[in-house]
Amino acid sequence: MPNPPPLVPSSPSPFPVRACGTAALKLPVLGVGCFSFGGGAYWGDQSQRDVDEVIARALDLGVNFFDTAESYNSGASELALGAALKGRRDAAIICTKIQPDHCYRADVRRHCEASLARLGTDHVDIYMIHWPLNANSLKHYTEDAARLAQPPAIGEALLAMDELRREGKIRHLGISNFGVAQLAEALAVGVPLALNELPYNLLARAIERELLPACARAGLGVLGYFSLAQGLLSGKFSGFDELPPIRVRTRHFRGDRPGSRHEGPGCEGETLTALNQLRTVADRAGLPLGDLALAWAISNPAVTCTLVGARNRAQLEANVRSAQTPLSPAIRAELSRITDPVLEILGAGTDYYQSATNSRSW
Numbered sequence: 088m089p090n091p092p093p094l095v096p097s098s099p100s101p102f103p104v105r106a107c108g109t110a111a112l113k114l115p116v117l118g119v120g121c122f123s124f125g126g127g128a129y130w131g132d133q134s135q136r137d138v139d140e141v142i143a144r145a146l147d148l149g150v151n152f153f154d155t156a157e158s159y160n161s162g163a164s165e166l167a168l169g170a171a172l173k174g175r176r177d178a179a180i181i182c183t184k185i186q187p188d189h190c191y192r193a194d195v196r197r198h199c200e201a202s203l204a205r206l207g208t209d210h211v212d213i214y215m216i217h218w219p220l221n222a223n224s225l226k227h228y229t230e231d232a233a234r235l236a237q238p239p240a241i242g243e244a245l246l247a248m249d250e251l252r253r254e255g256k257i258r259h260l261g262i263s264n265f266g267v268a269q270l271a272e273a274l275a276v277g278v279p280l281a282l283n284e285l286p287y288n289l290l291a292r293a294i295e296r297e298l299l300p301a302c303a304r305a306g307l308g309v310l311g312y313f314s315l316a317q318g319l320l321s322g323k324f325s326g327f328d329e330l331p332p333i334r335v336r337t338r339h340f341r342g343d344r345p346g347s348r349h350e351g352p353g354c355e356g357e358t359l360t361a362l363n364q365l366r367t368v369a370d371r372a373g374l375p376l377g378d379l380a381l382a383w384a385i386s387n388p389a390v391t392c393t394l395v396g397a398r399n400r401a402q403l404e405a406n407v408r409s410a411q412t413p414l415s416p417a418i419r420a421e422l423s424r425i426t427d428p429v430l431e432i433l434g435a436g437t438d439y440y441q442s443a444t445n446s447r448s449w
């Protein structure tokens with residue numbers, strides 16, 4: 088006689104998660120970047136229908152981590168995420184960020200509570216300082232001369248955030264784009280930090296040099312952003328001039344491109360050579376370049392969660408597939424070797440938009 092069917096249908100295997108340093112938190116190895124949500128000048132139009140579909144599908148697939156910020160589209164990203172999570176908030180892990188010029192002691196609570204209101208929740212799982220607290224980073228958010236002359240101190244920011252954590256409005260505290268010295272300063276404040284959010288992809292590997300080991304030593308998890316190099320590593324662009332100008336401003340590209348802030352020569356030749364070689368490996372493996380690029384980032388166990396901005400359900404599903412693409416150690420090493428020359432030129436500086444003279448991260 089055949090076995091009776093199980094009473095509870097078997098569920099698909101759960102999406103892989105990783106422990107976030109020493110914090111009592113586990114994150115899926117892939118997270119959804121919500122920068123485009125709400126639509127705006129940086130990423131262009133973004134319909135709420137697509138946002139709703141991305142969030143619903145992500146939750147169904149076990150990708151339950153969402154990264155937003157108060158500055159993304161002036162709060163519209165948080166609003167769009169909150170709307171899409173209506174009725175499913177408890178299934179989600181939400182990270183939002185406070186912008187550096189809002190980190191004065193007297194301001195933190197107001198900005199955190201405004202984020203909670205936009206998100207339609209009474210707590211966020213992770214609350215981060217979006218960029219280090221110095222004039223180079225503040226000037227992207229404010230022209231107020233007094234604030235630029237006296238940026239908030241890391242101690243006042245973190246202590247104010249910790250007060251909200253103890254009230255239950257924040258579950259975990261984090262920092263973003265903090266370099267090794269800034270991380271040490273933040274740790275010295277003595278409040279528990281769970282995460283540092285940093286750029287990481289095949290063409291942006293600076294954190295491998297010093298910062299990943301420093302975060303691991305301090306018991307912090309790492310969120311990787313820029314994982315598809317804003318679409319360049321998805322393979323859908325064949326040349327740099329096809330990319331929207333706003334996406335060719337990192338130190339990979341010539342500093343005389345419109346809106347560039349680093350004034351350096353860039354390394355377009357080396358970047359293009361690396362991309363062509365990566366494409367050859369992808370073709371040989373019979374995989375889209377994006378699958379290899381995401382699988383490569385995720386295969387670094389020192390990165391807790393890799394974020395990708397998904398504009399619609401199709402991109403989300405492709406990214407979930409990429410995240411589960413097996414990558415042999417030999418192919419991983421080959422991909423890394425291909426991009427070693429770019430790493431060599433761009434060095435250990437993790438601010439890919441600004442040069443050694445005006446970097447926000449150190």
Ligand SMILES: NC(=O)c1ccc[n+]([C@@H]2O[C@H](COP(=O)([O-])OP(=O)(O)OC[C@H]3O[C@@H](n4cnc5c(N)ncnc54)[C@H](OP(=O)(O)O)[C@@H]3O)[C@@H](O)[C@H]2O)c1
Nearest residue numbers: 120121122154312313314315316317318321395396402405
């Ligand atoms: N902490 C920070 O300072 C910081 C800074 C930047 C970003 N972030 C976070 O990281 C997230 C991701 O942003 P990012 O700048 O790092 O960009 P990214 O994830 O490297 O690239 C996102 C872009 O890649 C394209 N894409 C995504 N999936 C694709 C697919 N399957 N096929 C083809 N193209 C695909 C889309 O481009 P199209 O628009 O062309 O479709 C999308 O807009 C943000 O949403 C944010 O949460 C954090």
